Amino acid sequence: xxxxFKDTWDGIWxxxxxxxxxxxxxxxxxxxxxxxxxxxxxxxxxRNRLYVNIDDCIGCDQCSRACPVSCIEIETVxxxxxxxxxxxxxxKKKALWVTKFNIDFAKCCYCQLCVFPCPTECIYMTDIYExxxxxxxxxxxxxxxxxxxxxxxKKTNFxxxxxxxxxxxxxxxxxxxxxxxxxxxx
Amino acid sequence: xxxxxxxxxxxxIAATLITAAVxxxxxxxxxxxxxxxxxxxxxxxxxxxxxxxxxxxxVFQTVADFIKMLQKEDAVSTEIDKKLxxxxxxxxxxxxxxxxAAIPFSSxxxxxxxxxxxxxxxxxxxxxxxxxLMAGWSSNNKYSLLGAMRSAAQIVSYEIPTAIVIxxxxxxxxxxxxxxxxxxxxxxFWNWNIFGGAELGLVKFLLIPFMVVGFIIVFISTLAxxxxxxxxIPEAESELVAGYxxxxxxxxxxxxxLSEYGNMFAVSAIVTILFFGGYQSPVGYVxxxxxxxWMIPLEQGFWFLAKGWFFIFVQMWLRWTLPRLRVDQLMxxxxxxxxxxxxxxxxxxxxxxxx
Numbered sequence: 001x002x003x004x005f006k007d008t009w010d011g012i013w014x015x016x017x018x019x020x021x022x023x024x025x026x027x028x029x030x031x032x033x034x035x036x037x038x039x040x041x042x043x044x045x046x047r048n049r050l051y052v053n054i055d056d057c058i059g060c061d062q063c064s065r066a067c068p069v070s071c072i073e074i075e076t077v078x079x080x081x082x083x084x085x086x087x088x089x090x091x092k093k094k095a096l097w098v099t100k101f102n103i104d105f106a107k108c109c110y111c112q113l114c115v116f117p118c119p120t121e122c123i124y125m126t127d128i129y130e131x132x133x134x135x136x137x138x139x140x141x142x143x144x145x146x147x148x149x150x151x152x153x154k155k156t157n158f159x160x161x162x163x164x165x166x167x168x169x170x171x172x173x174x175x176x177x178x179x180x181x182x183x184x185x186x
Numbered sequence: 187x188x189x190x191x192x193x194x195x196x197x198x199i200a201a202t203l204i205t206a207a208v209x210x211x212x213x214x215x216x217x218x219x220x221x222x223x224x225x226x227x228x229x230x231x232x233x234x235x236x237x238x239x240x241x242x243x244x245v246f247q248t249v250a251d252f253i254k255m256l257q258k259e260d261a262v263s264t265e266i267d268k269k270l271x272x273x274x275x276x277x278x279x280x281x282x283x284x285x286x287a288a289i290p291f292s293s294x295x296x297x298x299x300x301x302x303x304x305x306x307x308x309x310x311x312x313x314x315x316x317x318x319l320m321a322g323w324s325s326n327n328k329y330s331l332l333g334a335m336r337s338a339a340q341i342v343s344y345e346i347p348t349a350i351v352i353x354x355x356x357x358x359x360x361x362x363x364x365x366x367x368x369x370x371x372x373x374x375f376w377n378w379n380i381f382g383g384a385e386l387g388l389v390k391f392l393l394i395p396f397m398v399v400g401f402i403i404v405f406i407s408t409l410a411x412x413x414x415x416x417x418x419i420p421e422a423e424s425e426l427v428a429g430y431x432x433x434x435x436x437x438x439x440x441x442x443x444l445s446e447y448g449n450m451f452a453v454s455a456i457v458t459i460l461f462f463g464g465y466q467s468p469v470g471y472v473x474x475x476x477x478x479x480w481m482i483p484l485e486q487g488f489w490f491l492a493k494g495w496f497f498i499f500v501q502m503w504l505r506w507t508l509p510r511l512r513v514d515q516l517m518x519x520x521x522x523x524x525x526x527x528x529x530x531x532x533x534x535x536x537x538x539x540x541x
Contacts, residue, residue, distance in 0.1 A: 022507045
């Protein structure tokens with residue numbers, strides 16, 4: 001019988017304690033951050049969308065090879081001698097035209113492994129994380145600065161140069177044969 | 187109210203419709219504001235913000251939800267008992283709404299001045315059980331059926347302590363009319379039944395502890411009757427999807443929601459009338475001070491709504507404080523605790539009122 005009354009009292013009393021706690025919380029400020037209006041400050045080393053500073057890129061393909069999901073596609077064309085490709089900001093001479101530098105962010109796993117091997121530090125993580133798209137194809141970001149005409153021009157330039165070189169080589173290979181007079185029969 | 191409009195218009199039907207419109211508007215407003223308040227109260231009790239983007243602090247959230255609900259397709263599964271399925275939401279809402287007929291919003295604003303007010307309310311709100319059972323059975327869905335069965339068991343069990351406490355109050359006051367209940371607890375809060383009623387004397391002070399016990403019992407058991415947490419096992423989301431109205435959508439579902447919030451206000455009103463003076467002001471009337479008689483019914487309406495909303499708030503407060511009871515805990519609370527206490531309370535109040 002004593003237990004019965006104690007149980008009743010405990011039941012009412014503990015409910016009141018609980019109500020006191022929830023009532024306190026009714027007036028504590030909410031912890032909600034209203035996201036699109038208010039944004040959380042990101043940590044310094046946060047990993048989000050990649051950016052490629054194509055002016056500094058030397059087309060070494062190291063980032064593409066480091067990528068575990070192969071989301072970086074790079075194609076390059078060699079520059080012809082005499083053509084000025086400029087230098088990177090840390091003084092390296094560029095030797096390749098980067099005709100294609102595509103990153104597919106639908107595949108990218110934001111591991112940052114591509115960032116470390118870059119010799120010119122031209123690929124790095126930014127703090128942009130809002131880039132959702134309606135079409136999956138829009139996730140393929142093209143970083144190459146060259147236009148299609150330019151790319152074709154560079155390609156034909158290089159092919160011409162290559163052909164010329166071939167021709168020269170062939171000529172060089174052929175010349176000594178023609179140049180050296182056949183041994184005169186004694 | 188009815189008489190006033192009847193004299194004004196001279197038409198029975200028009201007068202009836204106008205009289206019926208008042209509680210209907212009240213129910214709609216309770217649902218509209220109640221859903222918003224529920225979200226806000228629950229959010230702030232959990233240190234969140236709740237709806238914030240529809241209008242200022244999300245005030246139009248329920249309106250937007252309502253418009254969305256109107257546009258919804260009335261999806262009906264093929265394996266249902268169509269007649270019962272369609273009647274059930276109407277019946278549930280009717281049961282809720284019919285209870286308002288006897289509830290006095292103020293001394294002038296009362297649907298029916300029937301002498302059997304409280305008895306009628308207790309009886310008519312049992313119609314809800316039939317509706318819920320119909321909904322659960324006709325849906326042909328195991329969750330709906332389980333929910334309906336639980337609901338029926340729960341409502342039938344908890345009507346006993348409610349009825350016993352109401353009986354003790356009826357014994358004390360000697361009337362069944364809700365209007366007379368309110369009138370007897372004249373203005374000023376120390377005349378309320380929870381403080382022993384209007385008559386000064388030894389009886390008044392003897393009654394106070396038993397009135398508090400009665401109030402706690404009736405509050406708990408009405409909470410269980412309207413299927414609110416911690417007694418929401420009929421619609422336990424985590425176990426039964428949505429309980430007896432799992433298969434409903436669109437406006438039929440909205441009717442269940444409407445009746446839930448309507449019920450919340452109805453039981454708050456009953457508790458208010460039984461123990462907290464009904465429409466009587468706790469601090470006297472401004473109308474009396476300035477000598478404007480026409481102000482008094484308006485003030486009474488205000489106090490009645492204020493008390494009703496306070497108890498709705500307490501119901502929400504409890505909902506976000508307590509976890510759901512198990513079925514066996516629910517039954518043991520009713521049969522082992524509430525009913526014996528209510529019964530002993532009844533006997534003691536009977537003896538005290540003999541003094």
